[in-house]
Amino acid sequence: MKTLICNEPFAIEYVERDMPAVAANEVLLKVKAVGICGTDIHAYAGRQPFFSYPRVLGHEICGEVVELGADCKEAQVGDRCSVIPCIPCGECPACEDGKTNCCENVSLYGVHQDGGFTEFLSVLEDNLIKLPATITPSQGALIECFGISAHAVRRAEVKAGERVLQIGAGPIGIAAAAIAKANGAQVVVADVSQARRQHIENVLGVPALDPLADDYESQLKEAFGGRLACTVMDATGNKQSMSRSIELIRHGGKVVFIGLYIGDLVLDDPTFHKKETTLLSSRNATREDFQRVIELMEQGLISEDIMKNQDYDFATFGNNYKEDVVENKSLIKGVINFS
Numbered sequence: 173m174k175t176l177i178c179n180e181p182f183a184i185e186y187v188e189r190d191m192p193a194v195a196a197n198e199v200l201l202k203v204k205a206v207g208i209c210g211t212d213i214h215a216y217a218g219r220q221p222f223f224s225y226p227r228v229l230g231h232e233i234c235g236e237v238v239e240l241g242a243d244c245k246e247a248q249v250g251d252r253c254s255v256i257p258c259i260p261c262g263e264c265p266a267c268e269d270g271k272t273n274c275c276e277n278v279s280l281y282g283v284h285q286d287g288g289f290t291e292f293l294s295v296l297e298d299n300l301i302k303l304p305a306t307i308t309p310s311q312g313a314l315i316e317c318f319g320i321s322a323h324a325v326r327r328a329e330v331k332a333g334e335r336v337l338q339i340g341a342g343p344i345g346i347a348a349a350a351i352a353k354a355n356g357a358q359v360v361v362a363d364v365s366q367a368r369r370q371h372i373e374n375v376l377g378v379p380a381l382d383p384l385a386d387d388y389e390s391q392l393k394e395a396f397g398g399r400l401a402c403t404v405m406d407a408t409g410n411k412q413s414m415s416r417s418i419e420l421i422r423h424g425g426k427v428v429f430i431g432l433y434i435g436d437l438v439l440d441d442p443t444f445h446k447k448e449t450t451l452l453s454s455r456n457a458t459r460e461d462f463q464r465v466i467e468l469m470e471q472g473l474i475s476e477d478i479m480k481n482q483d484y485d486f487a488t489f490g491n492n493y494k495e496d497v498v499e500n501k502s503l504i505k506g507v508i509n510f511s
Contacts, residue, residue, distance in 0.1 A: 175290040176490040179226045181218030184493050192294040199247050200239035201255070201295050204309035206288040207232030207317055208484075208506040210342070213498050215283075221434060223283065230289040230508075231257035231282030234303070234312030244297045252307075253300040254315045255288070257281040258456050273323065273456035289490075291510065301462045304470060310483075310507045311469060311476045317505070318465040318474065319457035321347035324430045325355065326461065327454045328403050332356025335396045337420055339383065340407035341368040343479045343505045344430055348405050349376055351465075354473040357403075360395045362388070371504065375478040383413065392420065400425070407431045418443050418451075426450040482506035 175189045194200045212229040214220040233255040237247050247253070260267045260275035267275050281287040281295070303312050321344050330336055334357045338349040341363035353359045353376060361372045362383040369380035379395045381388060393400060400422040406414050409431030415438055417427045425447060444451075468474045481504045489496060489508055497506065 173291040174487070175228055176486075176493075177226050177228050177289075178216055181225070182216065182494070184216060184490055186490055189290070191292055194239055194241050194294050196241045196243040197298070198241045198294045198296055199237045199244060199300065201233070201235030201253070201293050202238045203233060203235045203288050203291060203293055203486075203510050204252070205234045205313035205510065206230040206486075206508045207313040208497060208503075208508065209317065211283060212289075216493065216498055220283075227283075228286035228289050229282050230287035231255075231280055232313050232316040233257070233281065233288035233293070233295075234309045234315075235288075235293065235295075237300075238292075241297070247297050247300055247302075251300070252303045252309070252312065254303060254312045254462065255281060255295055256299045256301060256319075256457070256459060256462060257283075257287070257316060259285075259296060259299065270458070273458050278456075289486075289508070291486075301459065301466070304466065306470055307466065310480070310509065313507050314476050314480065314505070315462055315465050315469075316457070317343050317479070318347045318351070318468075319461040320344055320430070320454075322351050322461040322464045322468075323457040324348050324405055324407075324428055324454035325351045326464070327452050328352075328405060328426055328428045330355045330357050330403060333358065334403060335399060335401045335422075336360070337362065337392065337401035337404045338407070339363075339404060339413055339417065340410075340431060341365070341372050341380070342407060345405075345407035346372065346376070346479045346504070347474070348407060348430065349378065350474045350478055351468065352405075353378065354468055358396065360392060360401070362392075367502075368504075389420070402426065403428065405430055409433050411435065411437060415439060418447065418449050421447060421449065423447045426452065428452045428454055430454050476507075479505040480507055484508045486510045 260272035264276040
């Protein structure tokens, strides 16, 4: 089978590998589509922490079951499935509480073990989400990305009528804004990129503001009818943006950090305290979040078109990975399609 492998930073190549063995609790997937995540870009560039090489990238996976392990009970040959990439240990306190997304010993396909940039992949049956017939392989590949956002929105307990500020309009931020809107929230998005702001207004029909503008806070209040946001979700991973977030919530508001900044954050404690701020982080996603995304897709409340703007062919995209993916400034979200 054909596999695209990242041997070390800035070194990626196609190789021929033997078909993977299938353990008793696994299925063999014929990969149909894989979403490209920032992780796949940062890993290529050597900027992904806790990452080892060589590695087959790709954790946003949709495939068709072609072989079953001896102990599989639910999956059937021919099932089209998305893959939950987080493999929990099942034994730590987080797992015992059902919080498998933040397992103390979590392993991810495409990060800690080989992922979907290959024609066939063995996957634990427990990590499959069966897809309805209405969901295409491309949509199925993006359910994981949407799931990250759905988990953040669930952590924030976003309700109808709530004022929500989504900071950062990358794929995760776009999806979080769309899902908050689907929950009935009044949503405003902030991003430093004029092109991203225009994209948000085109695909979501919500206000998109420049957080670097001198009158940013007054624009925000105007968009929210004279008030600040009840909830701020920050998907930037930017220290300055994250540190400023508590200034942008009303008293009694919430902040949810989706993006990760590697280092120390400094929050103004008097502001934090006087607003009785609720501060949350959001990591990965659970089966419940995947199911929520599928439900919203079937209802037509979210669509891959709000983020996907590039399709790739698995047979060739690796030949120009640096130019067409890593250095592609116009890329919002790409999906690799397999024949």
